[in-house]
Amino acid sequence: QERLRSYYTNTSFDAWRLNMNLHDVWQVSFDFLPDKRISVEPVQENISTDAGLLIFRQWDQKLGFTEGFSQQLDDRRCDPDHSILEMVRSRVFGILAGYEDQNDHDVLRSDAVFKLLANRLPDDDDLASQPTISRFENNVSARSLLQLEDWFIDRFVNSFEESPREVTLDIDVFDDPTHGDQQLTLFHGYYKQYQYLVRAITCAENDMVVLPALLYGTADPTLGAGDDLERIVQALRDKYPDVLIRVRADSGYGKPWLYRICERLDVEYSIGIGMNNVLKRNTEELLQKAVEKCEKTGEPQRLFTGFDYQAGTWQQPRWVIVKCEANAQGTNRRAVVTNRPGARTLPHGVYDEYSERGEGENRNKELKCDLCADRLSDHRYMANCFRMFLHSLANNLLVSLRQTIADPPADETSGEYLDKDNVPVEARTGRARRRHFNRRREADPLGEGHACTWRMRLIKVAARIKVTARRVRVFLSASWPFLDHFRDVGQALLRGS
Numbered sequence: 001q002e003r004l005r006s007y008y009t010n011t012s013f014d015a016w017r018l019n020m021n022l023h024d025v026w027q028v029s030f031d032f033l034p035d036k037r038i039s040v041e042p043v044q045e046n047i048s049t050d051a052g053l054l055i056f057r058q059w060d061q062k063l064g065f066t067e068g069f070s071q072q073l074d075d076r077r078c079d080p081d082h083s084i085l086e087m088v089r090s091r092v093f094g095i096l097a098g099y100e101d102q103n104d105h106d107v108l109r110s111d112a113v114f115k116l117l118a119n120r121l122p123d124d125d126d127l128a129s130q131p132t133i134s135r136f137e138n139n140v141s142a143r144s145l146l147q148l149e150d151w152f153i154d155r156f157v158n159s160f161e162e163s164p165r166e167v168t169l170d171i172d173v174f175d176d177p178t179h180g181d182q183q184l185t186l187f188h189g190y191y192k193q194y195q196y197l198v199r200a201i202t203c204a205e206n207d208m209v210v211l212p213a214l215l216y217g218t219a220d221p222t223l224g225a226g227d228d229l230e231r232i233v234q235a236l237r238d239k240y241p242d243v244l245i246r247v248r249a250d251s252g253y254g255k256p257w258l259y260r261i262c263e264r265l266d267v268e269y270s271i272g273i274g275m276n277n278v279l280k281r282n283t284e285e286l287l288q289k290a291v292e293k294c295e296k297t298g299e300p301q302r303l304f305t306g307f308d309y310q311a312g313t314w315q316q317p318r319w320v321i322v323k324c325e326a327n328a329q330g331t332n333r334r335a336v337v338t339n340r341p342g343a344r345t346l347p348h349g350v351y352d353e354y355s356e357r358g359e360g361e362n363r364n365k366e367l368k369c370d371l372c373a374d375r376l377s378d379h380r381y382m383a384n385c386f387r388m389f390l391h392s393l394a395n396n397l398l399v400s401l402r403q404t405i406a407d408p409p410a411d412e413t414s415g416e417y418l419d420k421d422n423v424p425v426e427a428r429t430g431r432a433r434r435r436h437f438n439r440r441r442e443a444d445p446l447g448e449g450h451a452c453t454w455r456m457r458l459i460k461v462a463a464r465i466k467v468t469a470r471r472v473r474v475f476l477s478a479s480w481p482f483l484d485h486f487r488d489v490g491q492a493l494l495r496g497s
Helices: 002-010 013-024 053-063 065-070 084-096 102-108 112-117 130-138 142-157 225-239 256-264 277-297 347-355 358-370 381-405 430-443 451-459 483-495
Strands: 028-030 038-040 166-177 186-188 193-203 209-215 244-249 268-273 301-309 318-327 330-338 463-467 472-476
Touching: 053 065, 053 084, 053 112, 053 381, 053 451, 053 483, 065 084, 065 142, 065 381, 084 102, 084 112, 084 130, 084 381, 084 451, 102 130, 112 463, 130 381, 142 209, 142 225, 142 381, 166 209, 166 225, 166 358, 193 225, 193 358, 193 381, 209 225, 209 381, 225 244, 225 256, 256 268, 268 347, 277 301, 277 318, 277 330, 301 347, 318 347, 330 347, 358 381, 358 451, 381 451, 381 483, 451 483
Parallel strands: 166 244, 244 268
Antiparallel strands: 028 038, 166 193, 186 193, 193 209, 268 330, 301 318, 318 330, 463 472
16 A cells, blocks of 8 residues: 555656556457457557648648638637637638538547647647537627628639639539528428528639528528629729639529629629520420431530520520530430620530539539538527538638649640640630649549548548657558658648748
8 A cells, every 4th residue: 555655646647647547448359360369459649540631731821721711700708728710720620531510529629630730739738629619600790700701702812823814603502401490491392301502602713612601491592692793703803903704603593683783793694594485496496406417327416506585574685595405315405694705606615614614513512512511500590601611611721722732743845735825824714724624633643632532542541649859740651552642742732832
C-alpha cells in the first residue's frame, strides 16, 4: 500500500491517466489465416484517418475562405471556449471528409488532424462538441445570412485572376428530403416526399456555387431568382464592365418576367420551354423528316429549326429553337427560348451550348450527393439555410483546389491544344474553352476529380502524428496506393503559393 501511495504521489497526472487507460485496452482476434491469428488492438498514439484534409487547410489558408466566411457571422457569446472560426472549420472540413452530421463531431473533436485544422495541437483541449455546434448553427441571425449571400457573390466575382470575356450562369434546383418536424418542410407531389427545395446558381467557367438558396418544400423554383440574378450581374458589371454574361436554365424558369429581366440587364439567355400544341404544330413536318432520314440511314438524326413565337402572356415575340430527334428509341422534341445573336443563323450551335448546362447539373449532384447537402436536419429553417452555406463553402473550397491542381501543364507543346492568342483561361470562349476543360480533366491527377474521388484518393488516409519542439510530423504509410497523388497535389499546391 505504501509503494502504491508513493507511486501515485510521485507520478504526473498524464502518466497516471495513461496507466488508467490501460484498463480499457481490448483485443480482437481473427482466425481466417491458415497459419497465424490476426490480432487487432488500440494504441495510445495520435492517429487520424483524414490526413488529406491538411492539403485543404493549406489551400484555405491561401484563399481565406473559412476566415472570410466566419467574419460574416455575429458572435453574441461572452468569453466562449470555441471561436466561430474554429467551429466553421470543423464543419466545413468535416463535410469534405464525409462527416456531414453534427453528431460526428462528438468523436472528431478529439481527432488529431481536426485539431490541427483548427490551429490546435493534438494534445490541446478538445474541439466543440455536437451540442455546442448545434447551438452555434441555430443562433445564426438573418443579418448574418444576408451578409453571407453578399460574401458568396463577392468571392465569386473576385475568383477570376484575369478579366473574363464571358461568364455563364446556370440556374437549377434539387430536392432536399426532410424528416421530422422541420420548419417550412412541405410535401411535394412530384418528388412524393416532404422536402426543401435548393436552388443553386453555378458558374460554368470555374464550377463555383455563386449563390445558394434554400426554398420551402413546394416553392416555385423561380422564387427570388430574378433578384439573385440581378445582384450577381450588377456585381460582375461593376468589376468587369465589358464582360458578356449568359444565363442558362431549364423550362422551370421559362417565365416572361425572367426573360424581361435578362433583356433589361443586357444578358444573353437560353431557357427551356415546354412543348405545347403550337410548337408541336410548327415542327411536325421537321420531326417527320427526321424520322424518315433515320429509317433510311439507320442512324440517329437531329434536326433543328427556329422561329418567332409569342405566347398569350408575352408582351412581344421571342426566338424559339426546336430540336427534333429521331433514333431507335423513338422521337424527341425540345425547345429553347433565346436571345443569343447567332441563334437565327446557327440554331444547332446555340442549342448545343444550352445542352452544356448538364455540367451545371453535375455540380449540383456533387453538392447534393458527394458533399451531402441533402442532410439539412435542423428544426429551424434559418439554421438549415446556414447549413446550406456551409456545404456550398466546402464545395467551393474543393472545386477551386481542383481547378488549380488540374490546370494543363504550362509547357504543353501539342499544337492541338495550344491557345495561339495566349488568352487567359477565364477569358476563353467556345471551342477554346471546351478544349481547356478537356485538357484539364486529362491532366487531373485524380481522374475527373469528382468530390467522392478526392475523398477516397486524397483525404481518407491514416496518419501517425508526432509533435516535436520545432514541428508537427505527420507520417503516412509508404504502401498507401495513392501516396503519389498526395505528393503531386501537395507539391503543386506549394508551387502555386
